[in-house]
Amino acid sequence: MREFVMTLLDCPACRKGSLKLTIEEKNNIEIVSGKINCSCGAIYPIINAVPRFLDNYRLDKTEGKDVKSSQVQQRFEYQWKRWGRDEVIFGRTREESKKFFLDYAGSKINPGYLKGKFTLDGGCGHGRFAEIMAEFGAYSVGLDLGSGVEIARYRVEKYSNACIVQGDIINPPFKRGVFDYIWSNGVIHHTPDTRKAFTRLAEILKKGGYLDIWLYPKKGFLWEISQKSIRFFTTRMPAGLLEFFCYLAVPLLSVVPTFSKTSFPKNSWSQCAQVIYDWYSPKYQTHHTNKEVSEWYRQEGFMDIEVLDLPVAIVAKKG
Ligand SMILES: [Zn+2]
Structure with missing residues (x-):
């Protein structure tokens, strides 16, 4: 965590308290661990150089910590664990x-x-x-x-x-x-x-x-209804199984255009599978x-x- 961010942060629990930073470990790059205390009593930890403002991380709270993360959170966590470190994401290199x-x-x-x-x-x-x-x-x-x-x-x-x-x-x-x-x-x-x-x-x-x-974007009726029907199943299946189906569906990207312009065979199987997974996995999609x-x-x-x-x-x- 970099100290400049302290001027921007606000306590999500009360939205008015003043925040105080306590540094526990700092390396030559940044703050690695510590705490951010709000005057309302909320305490947020800094873990692996990232300040954590979710309730299940709060150090002043015991209840509510075992709440399961949402489907959307879990699905994107899976996606970025699986593909997040790749050089090509959504079919695009860094440049x-x-x-x-x-x-x-x-x-x-x-x-x-x-x-x-x-x-x-x-x-x-x-x-x-x-x-x-x-x-x-x-x-x-x-x-x-x-x-x-x-x-x-x-x-x-x-x-x-x-x-x-x-x-x-x-x-x-x-x-x-x-x-x-x-x-x-x-x-x-x-x-x-x-x-x-x-x-x-x-x-x-x-x-x-x-x-x-x-x-x-909202598209034609047939597209909307077909995607809604497919997503009814894909948002309910285990992430690993969905990933398997996404790999099977990769050749479809040679005919179906994607928003990210990822296509097959311009992009690899894995790059195409990521884009398909991204579309079919999260519960909420408007x-x-x-x-x-x-x-x-x-x-x-x-x-x-x-x-x-x-x-x-x-x-x-x-x-
Ligand atoms: Zn507060």
Whole structure:
């Protein structure tokens, strides 16, 4: 954990207490272990250089610690454990991911803009975009719910301007109005309430800052109903069995287009299987339209709404 993140953090339990950092172990790179105490009594540990803001980690709590993690958390934990350290993720190398980031960042966001800014990757998973924003010189924070944070932290380790935080995007452990730029690519449609998660991200953005969201687009009736039917089964089967079916289904990617442009045989079996798994595994998955998401931005007081030709990717400035 890097100390700069302390200026951004907020207690998710009370959202008003003051936080105090106690360092237990620090190496020549960062804070490896310690505690963050809130004046409300909540105590959050720093483990393996990641501050942990989930209830089951709280040191002041005994009850509620044995709550099973959600299906979505478990499924993504499996995914990033299995594929998160790969060089190619979603069919893209690191360099290709940089280009992808800039394509989805809209016309106002570029490395020059990001330098020295406080940025958040809301749902950083494997950590590659948090890493890219750090490389562009931002004070880059990656937030994720699951154990993908261990892999994300490994990716950003060499950047003194990057930090990974474990917490819930529906109740993010950050103060209101602290980030200059928030990127959340393909994440909040996997929460129990996509609209609410959108508001939460808008709240922690500074006035004049940019929010950049990409969500799955809503397609035709046949596509929607067929995917819903298949996902009824795939979201209920054990992750390992689903992975097996995903490997079997890989040749289909030679004819079925994917959002990430991963295809067979351009990408390997494993790379294709990851993309299929990503689509069929999480319980929550909502699909949206440009019109609907633009309206969310307006409701939250955003301006300069830029609807990209990459549905549903929208970037806008907080008014
Ligand atoms: Zn508190």
